Amino acid sequence: MRLARIGASEQMVLVNTSQFNPCVDIGDPVSQAKIYEAQAADELIFLDIDASLNNRKTTTSVVRKAAEEIFMPFTVGGGVRSIDDFRELLSNGADKVSINTAAIESPELISKAAEMFGSQCVVLSIDYKNDANGQPRVWIRGGKTRTDWHPLDWAIEGQRLGCGEILLTSIDRDGTCAGLDLQMIRRIADAVTVPVIASGGCGKASHFVDGFLEGKADAVAAGTYFSSKDQNPMQARAHINTAGVPIRLHT
Amino acid sequence: MTELVRCTRCVLPQTHETITFDENGVCNICRQQEKKEEIKWDGKKKELGELIESYRGKYQYDCLVPFSGGKDSTWTLYYLMKEYGLKPLVVRFDHGFLRPVLQENAQKTFRHLGVDVHQFTPNWKIVRKLMLQSFLEKGDFCWHCHTGIFSYPMWVALRYNVPLIFWGEPSSEYTAYYSYDQPEEVDEKRFNRYINLGISAQDMRIRLGGDVDERDLMCFSYPPLKELRRINYRSVCLGSYIPWDVKKQTAIIQEELGWEGDQVEGVPPGYEYEKIECYMQGVRDYIKYIKRGYTRPSHLASLDIRNDRLQREEAMRMIKEHEGKRPPSLDLFLEFIGLTEKEFLEVAMSHVVSPHQFDPAKVADGVKLHDFTKWSRDGAMPREEAIVQLQRWGGRGETNR
Amino acid sequence: MIGVVDYGMGNLLSVCNALEMIGAQVTIITRPEDLQDVERIVLPGVGAFHDCMRNLEDKGFREALDEAVLREEKPILGICLGMQVMARKGYEGHESEGLGWFDAEVVSLRSLDSSIRIPQVGWNDVSLKEGSPLFQGLPRSPDLYFVHSYFMKCTSEDDVLGTCNYGGLVTAVVGRKNIFGMQFHPEKSQEYGLKLLQNFIDWKS
Numbered sequence: 001m002r003l004a005r006i007g008a009s010e011q012m013v014l015v016n017t018s019q020f021n022p023c024v025d026i027g028d029p030v031s032q033a034k035i036y037e038a039q040a041a042d043e044l045i046f047l048d049i050d051a052s053l054n055n056r057k058t059t060t061s062v063v064r065k066a067a068e069e070i071f072m073p074f075t076v077g078g079g080v081r082s083i084d085d086f087r088e089l090l091s092n093g094a095d096k097v098s099i100n101t102a103a104i105e106s107p108e109l110i111s112k113a114a115e116m117f118g119s120q121c122v123v124l125s126i127d128y129k130n131d132a133n134g135q136p137r138v139w140i141r142g143g144k145t146r147t148d149w150h151p152l153d154w155a156i157e158g159q160r161l162g163c164g165e166i167l168l169t170s171i172d173r174d175g176t177c178a179g180l181d182l183q184m185i186r187r188i189a190d191a192v193t194v195p196v197i198a199s200g201g202c203g204k205a206s207h208f209v210d211g212f213l214e215g216k217a218d219a220v221a222a223g224t225y226f227s228s229k230d231q232n233p234m235q236a237r238a239h240i241n242t243a244g245v246p247i248r249l250h251t
Numbered sequence: 252m253t254e255l256v257r258c259t260r261c262v263l264p265q266t267h268e269t270i271t272f273d274e275n276g277v278c279n280i281c282r283q284q285e286k287k288e289e290i291k292w293d294g295k296k297k298e299l300g301e302l303i304e305s306y307r308g309k310y311q312y313d314c315l316v317p318f319s320g321g322k323d324s325t326w327t328l329y330y331l332m333k334e335y336g337l338k339p340l341v342v343r344f345d346h347g348f349l350r351p352v353l354q355e356n357a358q359k360t361f362r363h364l365g366v367d368v369h370q371f372t373p374n375w376k377i378v379r380k381l382m383l384q385s386f387l388e389k390g391d392f393c394w395h396c397h398t399g400i401f402s403y404p405m406w407v408a409l410r411y412n413v414p415l416i417f418w419g420e421p422s423s424e425y426t427a428y429y430s431y432d433q434p435e436e437v438d439e440k441r442f443n444r445y446i447n448l449g450i451s452a453q454d455m456r457i458r459l460g461g462d463v464d465e466r467d468l469m470c471f472s473y474p475p476l477k478e479l480r481r482i483n484y485r486s487v488c489l490g491s492y493i494p495w496d497v498k499k500q501t502a503i504i505q506e507e508l509g510w511e512g513d514q515v516e517g518v519p520p521g522y523e524y525e526k527i528e529c530y531m532q533g534v535r536d537y538i539k540y541i542k543r544g545y546t547r548p549s550h551l552a553s554l555d556i557r558n559d560r561l562q563r564e565e566a567m568r569m570i571k572e573h574e575g576k577r578p579p580s581l582d583l584f585l586e587f588i589g590l591t592e593k594e595f596l597e598v599a600m601s602h603v604v605s606p607h608q609f610d611p612a613k614v615a616d617g618v619k620l621h622d623f624t625k626w627s628r629d630g631a632m633p634r635e636e637a638i639v640q641l642q643r644w645g646g647r648g649e650t651n652r
Numbered sequence: 653m654i655g656v657v658d659y660g661m662g663n664l665l666s667v668c669n670a671l672e673m674i675g676a677q678v679t680i681i682t683r684p685e686d687l688q689d690v691e692r693i694v695l696p697g698v699g700a701f702h703d704c705m706r707n708l709e710d711k712g713f714r715e716a717l718d719e720a721v722l723r724e725e726k727p728i729l730g731i732c733l734g735m736q737v738m739a740r741k742g743y744e745g746h747e748s749e750g751l752g753w754f755d756a757e758v759v760s761l762r763s764l765d766s767s768i769r770i771p772q773v774g775w776n777d778v779s780l781k782e783g784s785p786l787f788q789g790l791p792r793s794p795d796l797y798f799v800h801s802y803f804m805k806c807t808s809e810d811d812v813l814g815t816c817n818y819g820g821l822v823t824a825v826v827g828r829k830n831i832f833g834m835q836f837h838p839e840k841s842q843e844y845g846l847k848l849l850q851n852f853i854d855w856k857s
Contacts, residue, residue: 007461014454024645027454035451037842038443042775068669072842073797093665095799095840118698120773120799164773193769204605230390230542230602232449238269238279248775248795249271440843480675 001029001078002050003058012062016224017049018175020127020143026227030065036226037070041233042248044070045098045167045197045221047125048078049142055079060092067093075123075167086113090121098123098167101140104147104154107161114162123197124163126151128184129171136184143171152187159192166192167221170200175224177203185215197221205231205239212245255544255607261553262566266543266604268445284557292494299492302485303335306415312340312367314415317404319343320357321528323419325510326500327489331417332364340413342404344470345372346396348529351622352513359509369407373399375630377467383588383637384459387644389448390542390602392588393535394455397446398471401437405474408484416486420495437486439473460643497524497554514620515547516578519569522551530626533578533617540575541599544607548573576617583628589637654853655681655690657717657734659707662696663839667731670839674850684716692853693717693726697733701742701758701802704733705750717751727830729852732800735826735833739804753831756806756823764820771801776816778824778836784813786827786851794844796824796836803835830857 004013004025014032015023026032033044046066048059056079063076076089077098086097097117103110103124113122128151131137138149147154155166168188170181178201185198198217202208202225211220226232240247255264259276271279307313316331316339318324331337341361361368378395385394408416418437422445435441443451452472456463479486501524504510512523516533526532526547540546552566585595596611603609654676656667664680671678671694681687695717697704708714720726730738739750742758750758761770777793798816804823806812814825816836826833832852838845 004457005461006457007465013457025457025460027450027457031451031453032449034439035443035447035449035454038440039445039449040842067665069673071666071670071673071839071846073840091665093669118771120771195769195773206605226449228388230448230604232445234444235268238271242265242271248777 001046001048001059001062003055012048012055012058014227015049016175016227018224019129020049020171020174023049024228029062030069032227033066033070033074036233037072039233040237040248041072042219044072044074046074046076046078047098048076051079051101051142053079056085060088063089063092063094077123077125077167082109083112083116086117086121090117096121096123096165098125100125100127103158103163104138104140104149107157110158110161110163114164119162119164122163123165123167124155124158125167125169126154126158127169127171139171151184152191155188155192155196159194163194165195165197167197167199173201174199176201177224179203179207180211180215180217180220182210182215185211185217189216189218195219205236206243208236208240209243209245212240212247213243258553260563261556262545262549262563262570263553264543264545264549264607266545266607280553281557287494290494295492299489300335302415302487302492303337306485307337310413311411312413313337314417315340315342315404315408315411315413316417317342317344317400318357318368319400319528320349320353320360321526322497322501322504322510322512322524325356325360325504325508327417327419328360328364328366329504329508330489330493332366339366339417340407340411341366341368342407343368343370344396344399344403345370346393346399346529347372347375347378348531348626350513350527350530351625352511353528356508356510360504363508369411371403371407371470373470374467377463379587379630379632380459380463380636380640381455381471383590383632383640384455384644385448385450386538386588387598387640388450388458390538390599391448391535392531392538392584394448394450395471396529397448398442398452398473401442401446402473403470405479405484405486406470408486409474409478409482412482414482414484416484418486418488419490420497421488421490435488435491437488439476442473459640496558498558498560513622516580516617516620517573517576518547518551519573525551530580530622531584533580534584537576537578537581538599541596541609542602542607543604544609545570546574575614577614578617579619579623580626583626586628586631589632589634590641594641653677653679653690654692654694655679655687656694656696657681657687657713659704659711659713661699661704661707662734663698663837664696666837666839667694667696670846670849671853674846674853676849676853684712687716687720687726691726693720693728695728695730695734695737697731697735697737698799699733701733701736701744701750702746702748704737705742705748708737708751714751721753721831725830725857727852727855727857728832729849730831730833731839732835732837735835736802736804738826738831738833742802744802754804754806754811754826754828754833755808756804756811756826758802758804760802761800761819761822764818764822768819772798772818772822774798775841776818776824776836778814778816780825781813784827785855786813786825786832786848788851789847790844790851794841796834796838796841796845796848798824798836800835804833 001014014026014029073095075096076094080099081102138147180201189196195218197219198211199221202222208220211217257264258278260281316328318341381395382392386392452468513527536546555561736758737750738753739756740752775795780787813827816824824835838848
């Protein structure tokens with residue numbers, strides 16, 4: 001989500017991105033959260049992609065409002081830099097907080113947060129794409145700055161430092177509907193014991209199935225897939241279940 | 252074209268929303284019907300009586316009945332008045348495409364039964380914008396109708412202080428968003444679950460880039476829960492309390508009210524009681540065929556199979572003969588939303604549900620209906636306006652297939 | 653009026669929001685004497701067993717809860733850690749005493765299966781015992797949301813109203829007379845969670 005001008009006023013809006021680039025405005029974050037709850041999504045992840053200090057107050061108020069209207073687990077991330085940020089988001093209703101750039105720059109934040117709030121509250125968000133040499137690397141600052149980390153190594157390190165979950169996002173596949181990066185997902189799922197959430201590329205219901213069966217992901221996340229197609233989590237779930245993946249069916 | 256896997260009992264295919272198949276290839280919708288047989292309907296009827304008595308006589312109207320004039324809402328109104336002697340407020344949301352026979356049916360019903368009717372027609376210029384936007388976003392142009400039909404009556408309930416609202420058939424006849432043993436309250440949760448296509452009025456305004464006045468979207472937005480609670484509202488399906496039998500119910504309203512069926516584009520003879528309310532129904536069904544590879548005849552046949560009125564082989568023959576024809580109403584639709592047929596196909600095909608594949612070259616033309624010339628062609632979308640929306644959407648529905 | 657106990661540990665906000673969503677009148681109880689003013693009590697909890705008991709004792713809640721729950725028989729619902737402290741003993745870290753309302757001990761999930769990933773974080777289906785008014789209107793095995801590393805092992809099967817499977821059979825719901833506990837978070841379990849809270853609000857002895 002990001003701050004946008006709609007009509008005469010500025011508000012936080014939910015957006016779809018494509019390879020982390022120009023966004024399409026999709027809706028109001030809390031309204032969309034209520035809809036996803038009604039459609040029995042398992043968890044929600046709110047990411048403030050502007051991640052600027054200016055947005056902090058607005059993001060917190062979105063979290064507060066969401067906590068009043070939705071009754072399911074949700075994670076908040078984007079621009080989280082300190083224990084205070086963690087505390088503020090958790091005390092306003094978030095169940096988990098995700099860190100990305102700050103974790104690379106100050107890895108001890110992972111351990112500190114896990115110790116203070118419990119590892120289950122700490123989600124390590126890893127964005128990756130191929131660099132100029134075709135090598136997969138972790139990128140930070142919304143996919144703008146390359147690091148030397150290979151996503152596999154960083155995932156292993158993140159677990160060692162105490163994170164409770166890993167949100168793995170392929171920047172190259174984000175918003176393309178071309179399918180998940182199954183190879184990378186599998187490598188990381190095999191290497192760590194914390195749950196891995198695979199994200200980036202779902203365009204068909206079968207992509208979800210592949211993510212579970214081939215990629216061995218514990219969870220598959222999608223945004224574009226649900227908001228810009230005649231699809232919803234309940235439909236996807238039915239398809240995934242039929243394919244033999246043990247997933248909860250609401251009815 | 253890939254042959255779709257279909258239920259071994261009815262004929263719904265794997266692309267139907269929420270469908271799953273068990274080890275015998277029988278779909279969950281068929282299995283749900285088994286639960287319908289297990290329901291203790293006597294107990295439900297007793298509950299219905301108690302519910303009604305708790306509201307009767309306490310308000311300006313005993314209940315509110317959202318009404319289209321189709322077989323289900325006509326039956327609902329008739330049943331509540333005949334069986335319980337209620338004084339209802341009938342609320343009708345005009346989606347813009349009401350057909351002549353339907354209007355006559357409604358007139359006959361209102362006069363035979365004697366009811367107050369509140370009818371509302373939303374701003375056409377807003378409606379056509381919404382039709383185009385929801386078609387682009389979701390491959391379903393009926394957002395204004397889905398949302399208006401379910402939220403507008405709730406605003407009326409608030410305004411007139413009529414807290415008991417009766418809808419018709421439960422959704423478990425068609426899909427597995429709810430099952431028969433779950434109480435289906437027709438509330439905001441249900442609205443969000445599958446009525447509004449995952450887009451609230453608030454979200455729609457954002458998707459339109461703020462191009463519409465918030466006030467123009469109010470009739471499509473669900474009222475706040477707090478307000479509904481304040482009047483102690485209950486919004487329920489009559490079909491949760493009495494077993495729904497479409498053929499029997501239709502026969503009764505034909506007999507008692509002079510209700511008449513009508514032809515519908517793409518629907519075989521013998522089903523003239525179904526979906527007669529809207530002259531865009533043919534386009535709606537055609538788009539479904541493009542996206543999911545099946546349409547109205549599959550639905551009708553499946554219902555009949557489950558009620559032991561049709562054999563599966565006959566059903567498959569009927570489907571082959573009647574499904575997937577291009578409806579003449581498409582010409583009007585294209586004018587209303589300002590798209591060319593090529594653009595229309597591109598958009599619809601971008602929403603195809605795998606593994607279905609659609610080949611436009613294989614589509615035959617459908618037949619014009621008897622009232623085709625009476626359908627209004629006024630209010631075509633200016634091309635420049637359509638282009639603004641098309642460009643904003645920018646082909647983001649494109650996928651790798 | 654429902655009182656949600658604030659003893660310094662727990663996800664008060666979510667629990668209060670959920671209760672308000674289902675139309676209950678909620679007040680936050682910060683002082684033991686305020687338990688007098690409510691008809692029903694909710695005891696939330698997130699964290700460690702011994703910290704919870706120490707906080708309850710330090711703030712004087714121990715006696716007040718015994719009075720309200722055991723003698724006045726006000727209905728009470730413990731959630732997650734709030735349910736666990738209703739046991740006799742807990743073994744998280746070191747052995748500590750609980751409220752003793754259930755003849756049970758709180759032990760690690762690892763005692764069922766040493767290789768199991770802990771904490772259990774996520775949805776799991778809960779088999780509900782038939783006949784309890786707490787489960788009215790719910791399917792036989794609804795999915796509910798768990799976040800925990802320890803669970804309550806009851807001596808008497810009669811106290812166990814619901815179980816899930818995680819490395820073995822895990823107690824998910826307990827109940828005896830006016831005292832109920834849910835290991836999962838009903839306030840995070842969408843529709844079925846809210847329905848369970850609704851049923852607790854409506855429960856009559």
